[in-house]
Structure formats: C-alpha cells, structure tokens
Amino acid sequence: MALLAPSGYLAWKWRQMPQLGAYHDDAIYWVTAKSIAEGRGYRIESFPGSPYQTKYPPLYPLLLALIWRADGDFPANLRWATLLAWALLPVYLLLLLRLCREFGMGRRGRWALAALAALNPVVVAFSLLLMSELLFCVLLVAVMVVAERALRAEASVWLPLAAGLLAGAAFLTRSAGLLLMMSGLACFLLRKQLARAALFACGMLPAVAGWHAWAAAHAPAGHDPATLYYTSYAGFHFAAVSARELLALIWRNLGGLVFGTGELLLFTDSVSFWSVQLGRLLTAGAIAGTVRLARRRGLLQFPVFALCYGGVLLLWHFPPESRFVMPLLPLLLAGLWTEMRHLAGAVRRSLASPGPSNRFCGGVAVALLACVGLVAMERIYHGLRRFLPEVLEHHQRMQAPNEAVYAWVRDHTRADSLFLSYSDPLLYLHTGRRALGWRAPPHMRGDSGRQGVEEFIESLPLLSSAHPAEYVLLSHADFQMGTPVSLFRKLEQRLATSSSLKPACRSEHASVYQITTGE
DSSP states (O other): OOOTTTHHHHHHHHTOTTTTTSSSSHHHHHHHHHHHHTSSOOOOOOTOOOBBOOOOHHHHHHHHHHHHHOOTTTTTTTTHHHHHHHHHHHHHHHHHHHHHHHHTHHHHHHHHHHHHHTHHHHHHHHHHOOOOOHHHHHHHHHHHHHHHHHHHSSSSSSHHHHHHHHHHHHHHOOGGGGGHHHHHHHHHHHHHHHHHHHHHHHHHHHHHHHHHHHHHTTTTSOSHHHHHHOOOOOHHHHHHHHHHHHHHHHHHHHHHHHHHHHHHOOOOOOOHHHHHHHHHHHHHHHHHHHHHHHHHOOOOHHHHHHHHHHHHHHHHHSOHHHHGGGGGGHHHHHHHHHHHHHHHHHHHHHSSSOOOHHHHHHHHHHHHHHHHHHHHHHHHHHHIIIIIHHHHHHHHEEEEEEEHHHHHHHHHOOOOOOOTTTTHHHHHHOOOOOOOOOOOOOTTTTOOSOHHHHHHHHHHHHHHHHHSSSSEEEEETTTTSSSOOOHHHHHHHHHHOOOTTEEEOOSSSSSEESSSSSO
C-alpha cells in the first residue's frame, strides 16, 4: 500500500485524465475502443475513411471498450479509464515479486526491486496513461514466470502451453510480443525439450496467426505516408528507412538504447553530462549483473528475450527511449541488484583487509555507492513530487482554451469537414470531426536544426492532396513528446503567413485556419 501511494495519489487527483493524447497513441486507443463498443468494429474512426486498425493488436482496446459500454459519456468516462490504467500497477508489482523469487532473490531483494519499480517515475507515468506498455509488461512478466518454470525437468507438461497462451495475449497487446515466439522456442530447443516447444507454439500460434490473417484481410487500400503510419508498422518502417540509412540508424539507436536504459534506471527530465555518464554506468552495471545472475541461476527465458528485443530496437525506425526499454525493467533491476551485492561484497573484503590502501579504496567505494544511492533517491523524489505533477497541471491548464476551439469547431463547421491536426484523435473525440494527423519523420525527434524540418513542412501539401482538408488546427500542446520546438515554430509561422490559409478561430493556445485554395 505504501509503495502504491504516490501513483495512487496522482491517479486520483488527475482522474479526469487531462493528459489524454500526450502520446497520441493513447487517444487512438480510446478512439478504437469507442468504435468497438458502439458496434462499428475495430476502426480508427478519427481518420478519414475510418479504416480498420491493422497496426495495434486489439487486446487493450477491447478492455477499454468495456468502459465505453458501461459509460459512453465522454470525457466523464475517463475517470474509469484512469482506474483501469492504474489498476495494472499492483498486478505488475505482485508478478514482479514472483519473478524475483524465480530469480532466487531473498525477501529483502524482492521488496527492494518492487519498491524501485513502484516508485520509478516512468512506470508511474504509464500507470496514468491509456498506453499498452503496462499491460504488456504485466503479461510479459507472467510469461517469464511460467516459461522459466516450464524449462525445469520436473515441471508439468502443461506449463509450456500456459506460457504460450500468455505469450499470445502479450502479442495481442503489443506487436513486440511476437519475439516471445522466437525466444521461447529457442529456450526450449536449447534444452532439447521438443515436446514442450511444440506445446508452447500451439499456445501462441492461434493469436499470432489470427491477428495477422485479420490484419491482412482488412488492410486499407491507401499507401500514402499518413495511412501507412496509422495502419502498418512494417509499411511505415520500410517507407521511412532506406537500406543506405540502416547503418546510421543502428548506430543512432545504439546510443539511444543506452541513454533510454539509463533514463529508465535513473530518471531525468533534462540531459546533462553527469546524468548521461551516471546513466551509462548504471546501464553497464545492470548488464553485467544480468549476465552474472543468468549464469548463477541458469536463467534463459528473460535474457534470451532481452537479446531479441534489444536487437529489434536497434533496427527500428523509432528512437528507443525509456518507454520502449520498460519491458526489460525487471531484468535490469535484478541485474543491477546482483551487481551491487557483488560490489558490496568486494568492498567489505577491502575494508576488512589489513592494508591501509585497501581500506582507503574501500572507503572511497562506499562513499561513491552512497552518492549514487542519494542521487537515485533524489531523482525519484523529483519525478514523483515535481515533474509528473507539473506535466499533469500543464495539460489541465490547456483544457479550457482547447475546449473553446473545439466548441467553435462543433458550431461553425460541417460534420463531414476534414481537418489537418497533430491531435487528430482528440479533435474527433471532442467534436466528431475527422482529421489527418501530420507525423514528423522519426529521425527528426529531438533534432532542432536539420534541413528535414523544412522538408517536412514542405511535404504537408502532399499529405493533404491524398486526403483533401478544409481546415488546419494547430495547438501549443502539439509536438511535446520529443519533437523539436523549431518544427512547431516554423509551422506556426508558415500558417500565419500563408496566402492559402485564412485565420478562422483563435484562443490562448490554439488556432484554426481555413484552407482557401485546397493546399
């Protein structure tokens, strides 16, 4: 209860979820859940033409659809969505405690890791959002507990089947769960357990085959960049990344993966030299401790999955920030705990040695470890006490001016009017108007000076030619999740000076422009 208190307080205070749409994906989940609940199928109702959602697997939207069925009054029903999102956190912690027991950790170690997970600002943030990360983490930990036990010679032959069924549910939550098929089968085959490998595959294959067959049968006809972004991971990936860019992408993602892991282990909301170096040090310690733990306990399932998952993150078009590393948090924390215990043993031996130089080195090591611990505690306090409340308050302040613009849209535009808007699912939820969301190229995230910013802005007419729009909605809430501020400024400047656009409505933080020439 004490570990859940900080996240529970934040969830209760902001139970109306003013942060909906902060990641864009969360609002898309809510839109598709609405479509399911109202009997229109698994569709992206906010997108022109209401295509079927063939990008995100359906398990999480199906859970959210239960809320829409019980209470269809938006935005009042968001309080129930907040409850569902947060309720996954205690389940995650209970499973984490069980996983730590499988790792052979004592009671002190298990509760230390549970505390670090429960108070991790990144984990807490995703317990307040309608994102599928936390549900995926719950199912992943459950898979690891069951699959690791299934490798033991004395285990029930039905455990691999149960692990496969759980892995199928994880895949139906996030496409990354497909890697469980590869890693799970590899572990059983390495132990020469062919029958158990077959049972695991039988448990997972129906989910994998069923979703891929459904997605292929309902794939949209359009292949423009916007449609690909909304409906196809693979299609957008191959459209965004060319073969000649692959090596540069891997190198860039390697740095991002190390930084994202460090950010997950040591929360930071601003980049500094020392925070980066300390994050790298903790990442190295977590990896070293994971190897040590795997060798000591003979672990296979989670380490093999982590290798597969990390390899995909290196090749993926999206930067591997901390939220993408979050599924590996239990293994990283267990590895870091193992390595810290190993270092503590070395320090104790150094302090107990008769040589003054050894005792001095041991004392320095104790001081350094204490400093790292204090910094980590301060970062947790900052994240929970200051950063997250400030972000939530900011989103709450944005609600009133944005609602004024939504009211204007409802009163002054036709029901079939098409918009260009970064926050397209929110526009649909509040007004019923469909919109085309402009999505900045992945390589522009965090970049404020590339020529790609200008090229992207010039490409916007191409998007609107595929889906002719009548209005443009630009809000100060746009582009907050890592996209450069320069992109927003240049877009704002272009919209304000374009002869093809006429200002139609303005509020403190948002503006609507009418497209007068069809650009």
